Amino acid sequence: MNAKATKTQPSPVIDKAAFKAAVIKHLHCTLGTDENKANNHAWWKATCAAIQEQVLEGLRKTQKSHYLNDTRAVHYFSAEFLMGRLLSNNLQNFGLFDVANGALKELGVEISDILEEEPDMALGNGGLGRLAACFIDSLATMELPAIGYGIHYEHGLFRQEIKSGAQIERPDSWRHYGNPWEICRPESIQEVSLYGYVETKYGDNGRVLKEWHPGSIVKGVPWDIPIVGYEGKTVNVLRLWQSEASGYFNWDVFNAGGYVDAQRENVSAETISKVLYPNDETEAGKELRLIQQYFFCSCSLKDIIRRYKRAHGDDWSRFADQVVIQLNDTHPAISIPELMRILVDRAELGWDEAWGICTKVFAYTNHTLLPEALEKWPARMIEKILPRHLEIIYEINHRFMAEVDKKWPGDNAMKAKLSIIEEGNEKMVRMGHLSVIGSFAVNGVAEMHSRLVKSSLFPEFDELYPGKLTNVTNGITPRRWLKACNPGLSKLIDKKIGEDWPLDLDKLQGLAKFASNKTFQKQFMKVKLENKELLAEEIRKSLDIEVDVNAIFDVQIKRLHEYKRQHLALLNIMALYRRILENPDYDMHPRVFVFGAKAAPGYKLAKDIIYAINKVADKINNDPRVNNKIKVAFLPNYRVSLAEKMIPAADVSEQISTAGKEASGTGNMKLALNGAVTIGTLDGANVEIAEEVGDDNIFIFGLTVEEVNELKANGYNPHDYYYKDPEIKAVLDWLETDYFTPGKPGALVSIKQSLLDNGDPYMVLADFRAYSDAQIAVDTAYRDKERWAEMAIINTAKMGKFTSDRSIRDYVERVWKLSPCKIES
Ligand code: F55
Incomplete structure (x- = not known):
């Protein structure tokens, strides 16, 4: 299993x-065109098809x-996989990036242009979905037998546009012109x-004996995305299910009187996998969402x-030896009664x-x-959609209550507190x-x-x-989040x-001894400057804002949420x-504040904050009068591919959540790995x-956290x-004035209201002075060029712990008990 292997590229x-x-x-x-007619999109597809030959060969060998x-x-099992783009990753992992670059150059094509043709596969909201993507990368790299299971959403997370400062959501159509990676497997359709x-x-x-007579049956069509490990030995699969009508409709059930009403509200089969719910950290409680799960x-x-069964027939005694299922949060928790139903009924x-x-x-990962954000479903909703599962949940609970009583x-x-069922006006099932x-394991x-x-x-x-x-502390794949996204720094390293x-991120420790070496500092900061130039260009193109690359690039990129502040x-x-x-x-080093954030479409205050930042x-x-000392750039449509451009250019990483609220964070790790210095609270993985x-x-x-709790207990008053300040x-x-919104006084007042009238639930005001002082300390530190370079290098050098290979190693040892499998050629 040891990814800490061997050789070089x-x-x-x-x-x-x-x-x-x-x-x-x-x-x-494949495309029916030629060199003279092909546009960048066609070149992109042809390049994907060329590498896909290698991918499929690896996939076949791995499966065998x-x-x-x-x-x-x-x-x-994860309702979300935030994959981003795959071409550059797959080229890197086969060691073919330079080969492809050279080949395309000879054909008169710039690889950077064609990489930009690939739409992001944004089948996730944020950290949870991206973690799943990093984990399947590490699993393949470490030659571990693994399969990712999720939903083949037709529309991933919405595309964000900013109009007059406000967020507008537009549908995302990642497969609109065909996705070159996915393979449909009709032979494995399920009902x-x-x-x-x-x-x-x-x-x-x-x-x-219990027999469930379903009212309708839908088809699940699997689409496989091959997941190429580094060095291309193991190619695992991400299997995503698309819903389709089966034509089955149970007229007996329909005619059985009382079921007519329920049937009228049936979702049509195709809607099930139509769209990803755009909420992070809130549970919508919608019927369609439960059906998706x-x-x-x-x-x-x-x-x-x-x-x-293909290997073991009807002998269930070895099932748990062969199969471990990791539940990425409670979104797939309905699997537990489903497996019980299959085994018992x-x-x-x-x-x-x-x-x-x-x-x-089963093993379960909690993310919040x-x-x-803790999922609860009305028992009546489960009863309507999955009547047998509700009975099973009650039986699980009944037996569990006996354990509690013992x-x-x-x-x-104590029983009421621990019960799966929350009693009240409406009975709820607590999925946690x-x-x-x-x-x-949890x-x-x-x-x-x-x-x-x-x-x-x-x-x-x-x-x-x-x-x-x-x-199990989270991690990130250094293949995407350093090697591929930051070629300048990678080559220097x-x-x-x-x-x-x-493959062995602890090796970065070797950089620490050069942290105070003037030559290395210059080389390191030169790469940073070049990355800042690239981002400055992006900011110019996207927002028509000119930024000074000698300014401090201060980056806050994450979903928009009050707790992230x-x-x-x-x-x-x-x-x-x-x-x-x-x-x-006023004496300050010039600074560019760069933001990237999507707000859940129904989260009013989050959208107000985006509007306020833009205004x-x-x-x-x-x-x-600001004399270019401050620039603020809110880059629209934050996503994996934009993160890949922002992260290498960051000097400062903003990780400023209220202590106790951010479970881990993973952007914090990506930024530090690329030599950004963190300004942050003692929260989540910032502590580590x-x-x-x-x-x-x-x-x-x-x-x-202790101070937050104490202040709350003593009655926090913003x-x-x-x-006082x-x-x-x-x-x-x-x-409250119309200074930032001329002619529209009060357009930004909801933020003030939330911080005063609504009690400032995330203690923004309590932390303001400390934050502002810490920002002054950042400013002072940055002016000492050598000291800053040393800090940046140390940050890169010390990130070994946060490779997702280490997270996976922890899961393997503590939870999954897996062994790697060598792939025979
Ligand atoms: C998505 C859908 C629902 Cl219904 C609820 C939550 C989410 C979601 O996206 N959560 C999420 O991203 N959580 C984050 O998980 C990361 C990976 O563990 C953590 O680093 C981060 O702290 C946490 O907020």
């Missing part, structure tokens, strides 16, 4: 002449080896049942069982035997503590509880988050099941410490602006980043800060 499997011939062949034979070795495999009713029957031996879980379980196993298997198969005899309050009870995603999962989210579960709750760091950054920008207006000689930006960017780089190489500020008062009052 992957050695190219074909040479330039062969690659060139393959591209031309596909231009002619896994089959022959009857390997245990991990099945990563999924929905609605209907449950019939109770009695078997010969008096055994109660069940749809992909049901298809995936059937697929796994088909494969298992279909395979006719006894409950205890079935439950024994289930609880050896925010109460509004541990805490007669304690009804179901996941903890039905899994053999993990948080950073040390601090996992500690809080144990101490505040699930303390009683931790007592009931000692050792079940654990930590190759020269300094060798080329094997992409983009508005804290905004208040500081306004304060700086005010200081300059009050004192034209403040307009004013500051065009005010000659600080441990790695040392206090001198990070700017930590603000309340700790007005205290408003009245004149600068806070001035900037908040400024929001």
Whole structure:
């Protein structure tokens, strides 16, 4: 399994002449065009088709080896996979990037132009979906048998446009002109049942048998995306399910009176995989969303069982030895009652035997503590869509309550607290509880988050099941997030410490001894400057804003959410602006604040914050009195491919969430890996980043979790800060005027209201002064060029821990118990 392997760059499997011939062949034979007619899009597709030949060869060999070795495999169930683009990645992993570059050059084509033709595969919202993408990259790289299971959304996350400062959502159509990577597998179509009713029957031996008569059945069509490991040995699969009508409609059910109403509300089959829900950190509670979840879980379980039966027939005794399923948050938690249904109703196993298997198969990753993000489904909704599953959930709960009673005899309050069912006006099913009870391992995603999962989210579960709750700190793939996105820095690192760091990121430690070396500092900062020039060009093209590349590039990129506190950054920008207006000689190094963020379409305040950032930006960017000391650039449509351009150019990484709210963060890791210095709170993985780089190489500020809780307990009043700190008062009052929105007074007032009238739930005002002071410390540090270069280098050098290979190694050792499988050629 050890990714900490061997040698250098992957050695190219074909040479330039062969690659060139393959591209031309596909231009002619796959696309029906030729060199004279082809536009960049056609060249992109032909290049994809050329590399896909290698990909499919690797895929075939991998599948054969896994089959022959009857390997245990991990099945990563995730409603989201935020893959981004694949061409550059696949070229890199086969060691063919330079070969392709040379071949295309000879054909008169710039590789950078054709890479831009590829639409992002944005089948995810943010960190959770991107984590899944990094993990499947590491799994393939480490030669581990693994398959990703998810949904083949027709529309991924919306495309964001900014009109007069405000976010507009436009549909994303990533497959509009065909996706060259995916392979449809009609031979593996599955059927999924929905609605209907449950019939109770009695078997010969008096055994109660349950039969679900579904009201409708939809088809799940699998599309496979090959996932190429670094060095191209293992090629695993991401299998995404697309819904289709099956033509089946149960008229018996329809005619059975009481079911008519339910049937009328049936979703049409095709809508199930139509669109990704654009919410992060909030649960919409919509019926279609539950159907999406069940749809992909049901298809995936059937697929796994088909494969298992091919090797082991009806002998279920080895199922848990062969299959482990990782639930990426609770979105796939309905898999637990679904597997129970298959084992009990279909395979006719006894409950205890079935439950024994289930609880050896599932493991669950928690990604949030925010109460509004913890999934709960109305029992009535589950009953309508999945009537048998609700019965099974009740049975699981009934037996679990008996366990609770054993541990805490007669304690009804404890039962109510731990029950899968939340009683109230409307009975709700708590998917987090179901996941903890039905899994053999539960993990948080950073040390601090996992500690809080144990101490505040699930303390009683931790007592009931000692050792079940654990930590696996998140990670990122250094292949995409350094080697591919930052070729300048990668080449410099190759020269300094060798080329094997992409497989063994701890090797970056070797850079630390050059951190104070003047020559290396100059080389390192020259690469940074070149990356800043590229981003400056992007900013010019996209926003028509000129930025000074000698300014500090200060980057905040993540979904827009109050807890992530983009508005804290905004208040500081306004304060700086005010200081300059009050004192034209205000001493600061020029700074460019760059933002990228999408807001959930229904999240009003988040959209207001985007609007405010853009309005403040307009004013500051065009005010000659600012004398170019501050520029603010909000880049629209933040996505993986834009992140790849922003991250290498960052000097400063903004990680300023309220302590205790950001489970981990992964952008923090990507930015630090590319030599950005963090300004951040002691939250999520920032804590571990600080441990790695040392206090001198990070700017930590603000309340700790304990202080946040104490302040809340003692009655936090944001007005205290408003009245005590004149600068806070001035900037908040400024929001109420029409200074930033001429002719529209009050257009930005919702932000002030949330911070004062609504009690400032994320303690922005409490942390403002500390943040603003930390920003001054950043400014001072940056002016010492050598000291700053040293800090930046140390950040890159100390990121070894955060490779997703290490996360996967932790999962393999602590949870999955997997072995790598060598691929025979
Ligand atoms: C998406 C859909 C729903 Cl219904 C709920 C949440 C999400 C989502 O996107 N969550 C998410 O991205 N969570 C993030 O997961 C990352 C990976 O573990 C963490 O780094 C990050 O802290 C966390 O917010």
